Amino acid sequence: MKKNLLSALLLLNSVVFFAQTKDEQLFKKIYNAALTNSQCYSWLDHLSNDIGSRLSGSEGAAKAVQYTKKQMETLGFDKVYLQEVMVPHWVRGEKETAYIQDDKTKIKVPICALGGSIATPKKGITAEVIEVHSLEELKTLGVDKIKGKIVFYNRPMDNGAIESFTAYSGAVDQRYGGAAEASKYGAIGTIVRSMNLRLDDYPHAGGQSYGNIPKEKYIPTAAISTNAAELLSKTLKSNPNLKFFFKQSCQQLEDALSYNVVGEIKGTEHPENIMVVGGHLDSWDLADGSHDDGAGVVQSLEVMNIFKNLNYKPKNTLRIVLFMNEENGTRGGKKYEELSLANKESHIFALESDEGGFTPRGFSLDCDDANFSKITNWKGLFEPYLIHSFVKGHTGSDIEALTAGKIVKAGLKPDSQRYFDYHHAANDTFDAINKRELELGAGTMAALVYMIDQNGIE
Numbered sequence: 001m002k003k004n005l006l007s008a009l010l011l012l013n014s015v016v017f018f019a020q021t022k023d024e025q026l027f028k029k030i031y032n033a034a035l036t037n038s039q040c041y042s043w044l045d046h047l048s049n050d051i052g053s054r055l056s057g058s059e060g061a062a063k064a065v066q067y068t069k070k071q072m073e074t075l076g077f078d079k080v081y082l083q084e085v086m087v088p089h090w091v092r093g094e095k096e097t098a099y100i101q102d103d104k105t106k107i108k109v110p111i112c113a114l115g116g117s118i119a120t121p122k123k124g125i126t127a128e129v130i131e132v133h134s135l136e137e138l139k140t141l142g143v144d145k146i147k148g149k150i151v152f153y154n155r156p157m158d159n160g161a162i163e164s165f166t167a168y169s170g171a172v173d174q175r176y177g178g179a180a181e182a183s184k185y186g187a188i189g190t191i192v193r194s195m196n197l198r199l200d201d202y203p204h205a206g207g208q209s210y211g212n213i214p215k216e217k218y219i220p221t222a223a224i225s226t227n228a229a230e231l232l233s234k235t236l237k238s239n240p241n242l243k244f245f246f247k248q249s250c251q252q253l254e255d256a257l258s259y260n261v262v263g264e265i266k267g268t269e270h271p272e273n274i275m276v277v278g279g280h281l282d283s284w285d286l287a288d289g290s291h292d293d294g295a296g297v298v299q300s301l302e303v304m305n306i307f308k309n310l311n312y313k314p315k316n317t318l319r320i321v322l323f324m325n326e327e328n329g330t331r332g333g334k335k336y337e338e339l340s341l342a343n344k345e346s347h348i349f350a351l352e353s354d355e356g357g358f359t360p361r362g363f364s365l366d367c368d369d370a371n372f373s374k375i376t377n378w379k380g381l382f383e384p385y386l387i388h389s390f391v392k393g394h395t396g397s398d399i400e401a402l403t404a405g406k407i408v409k410a411g412l413k414p415d416s417q418r419y420f421d422y423h424h425a426a427n428d429t430f431d432a433i434n435k436r437e438l439e440l441g442a443g444t445m446a447a448l449v450y451m452i453d454q455n456g457i458e
Contacts (some may be wrong), residue, residue, distance in 0.1 A: 004280030006367040013317065020221060021380045022379055023033045023454075026310075027447055034443030039436045040298035040305075041349035043071060044357075047297065048288035048430035055285040056325040057089030057256035064281050065259050068322050073176070075304050076169055077320075080257040085323040085335040090116055091248030092285055096222060098191075101126070101243040102235055109228035112203040113220070113248040113287060114175060114192065115328045120220045123190050123405055124247030125150065131236055134175060135181045136358065147186030150244050153178050154193045154233050156226075157420065159450030163354070164416040165394075168423075170208075179221035180211040193245065195420060201225045202425040205284045207328045222246055247255045261322040264302065267453025270317040273456075276319050276350040277303050277449060280398055287428040292303040297322050297436055299412070301450055302442035306427040314453045316348065323398040326354070333398035340402070349452045351412070351445060358414035359437045360444040362389030365407040370458040372421070373409070379450050383442050387444055412445055 006432070047064060052061040065082065072080040098111040112121075130146060132138060133155040138146065153174035161167040172195055180189045194204035203223045210218050224232065228281035235242055250338075261281065267273060279296020283289020300320050307314065323332035340347065362382070365372055376390045394400075404407070422428040 001095050005377050012180055022452070026154045026450060028059065029310055030316070030446045030450065032126055032308055034302065034446065035436065037152070037309050038302055038305070038439045038442065040302040041433070043298040043301060044294050044433060045292060047294050048290045051114045051290045053285045053396045054281060054283045054289060055090070056087035056282045056328060057253070058285070059343050061258060061324065062284055065261055065324070067259045067406055068281065068301070068387070071263065072320065073299070077263035077264065077304065078266050080263045082258035083262060083335060083339060084322055085209050085258055085260060085331050087258045087331050088116070088329050089253040090328060091251055091253060092364065093119065093251065096246065096248040097124070098224070098244070100232055100235055100428055101245060101306045102239055106284040107231070109231065110201050110203050110225045111191065111222040111246055112205050113209040113222050113250040115205060115251055115284070115431070116252065117179070117221045117248070118218045119249045119251060120189065120247050124243045124245055125220065126243050127188055128241060129232070129244045130238060131233060135177060138181055141185070144184050146182065147236040149187055150189045150191060151178070151182040151187045152232060153192045154229055156193060157197050158196060161196055163421055164197060167197060168420060171195060173224065174179065175206050176208055177211065179219050179310060180213050183213055183217045183219045187219060189246065190217050191224050191246065192221065194223045194226050195423065196226050196330060196425070199226045200421070201227050202427055204426040205286055211393060222248060258324045260336055262323055263320045265304070265314065265318045267316040267318070268313050271317050272346055273316040274319055274345055275314070275316050275349045275449060276321055276399065276402070277345060277445060277454060278321035278323055278398060279353045280332065281322045281324050282327050284327055284424045286424070286426040288430060289428055291356035291422050291428050292324065292356045292424065294352035295433065299312070299353045299357070299438065299442040299445055303446045306443065306446045312450070316453050318449070326397050329403070330397050331361050331402050334454055337401040337403065347402060347407050347408070348384060348457050349408050350402050351405045351410045351448060353397050353412040353441065353445060355416055356419045357433050357438040357441060358416065358418060359386060359439045360412060360414050362387050362391070362413045362449060364393035364395050364411040364413055366392070366395045368458070371408050374441050374455070374458055381451070382444070382447065385444065406457060408452065410448060412441060414441060
């Protein structure tokens with residue numbers, strides 16, 4: 001009996017060791033393919049430098065759809081297709097202008113209209129400024145102190161937060177809902193400190209919402225660079241009655257027809273089970289969006305390219321989805337889920353890359369405890385590649401809407417310390433991308449997809 005038990009244990013250990021050795025060997029092949037035979041950097045070069053910015057509804061977004069569809073068609077997918085989706089079409093218009101008027105001196109400062117904002121009157125707005133540090137502070141000031149003024153939101157991102165996305169979450173409410181809230185107290189415009197951890201002269205765009213206030217209550221809103229925010233705050237302390245001027249000519253047009261771009265390879269054993277890998281194709285309009293989210297787009301395509309180079313045939317259906325309109329509406333992600341439900345599809349896994357093309361550090365996971373434990377048990381395979389962070393948390397706005405009876409969602413977690421230097425700003429350009437870091441991210445995504453494909457979910 002003891003001999004039989006010992007033999008069984010030895011056999012089990014041999015099977016586990018063989019599986020680990022097989023996975024380790026495959027990981028080496030995946031990372032080698034990513035670093036020596038990748039196309040993601042050249043794809044991003046074209047997307048960024050030949051096409052440029054890709055705000056929903058724009059000509060650049062339409063060109064990006066056709067370009068990425070063409071690249072998919074060369075990668076050997078079983079099928080490549082477009083999913084129609086109506087998207088918001090907001091345009092910036094002429095470059096914004098702004099200045100601080102302190103007595104007889106005018107100091108020009110860099111601003112940019114926030115996405116979805118209305119324009120100022122043609123001659124702009126000039127008014128006194130009131131500085132606040134939270135939406136709640138508006139309530140304490142009331143209509144008497146706010147009416148007829150420009151509200152200046154100046155709560156910085158928390159430099160003490162190790163996780164930069166935690167710092168972002170702690171400050172972004174003033175950008176997203178600041179105009180709507182200030183309007184309720186009679187403000188005629190809002191200026192918002194850019195979501196940026198460093199001091200520089202780049203205003204950072206981003207979406208904002210008027211919520212459910214009536215259209216006649218909409219007020220123009222713009223982001224101001226962090227250096228200019230510091231200057232405005234300092235000048236206000238010495239002269240509380242100073243005036244601020246800003247002018248912008250943005251407008252919201254009718255919704256436009258656009259597309260999600262989808263490439264699919266059928267699973268060899270479980271074609272009914274779908275694994276989604278993706279990023280968002282649209283970007284803000286101040287730059288070419290190389291980090292946000294050109295990197296995620298080309299890394300997702302590279303997952304398929306790596307598998308093709310290794311002649312790896314997934315057991316489950318692999319679907320690469322390049323979503324449209326993450327930046328100002330997430331219409332692409334919602335349309336994908338709508339069609340998935342209508343087609344009664346079964347998703348077991350979704351992976352998104354939307355935190356820039358920096359060095360990968362791990363994954364954020366949205367799943368139950370059993371699957372979290374299962375995936376963290378694979379950590380030893382990833383650690384030789386310095387992938388060490390496996391945490392529960394937000395995975396990606398495009399896959400957030402995706403539902404299933406049992407699904408694991410994951411977001412690639414690069415080192416984020418420099419991400420907000422570029423996020424939604426004019427310096428989010430191709431020259432900010434490091435080729436090797438971008439490729440390592442693609443390899444890391446492919447490695448997790450491989451493990452899910454081989455082992456399934458609980």
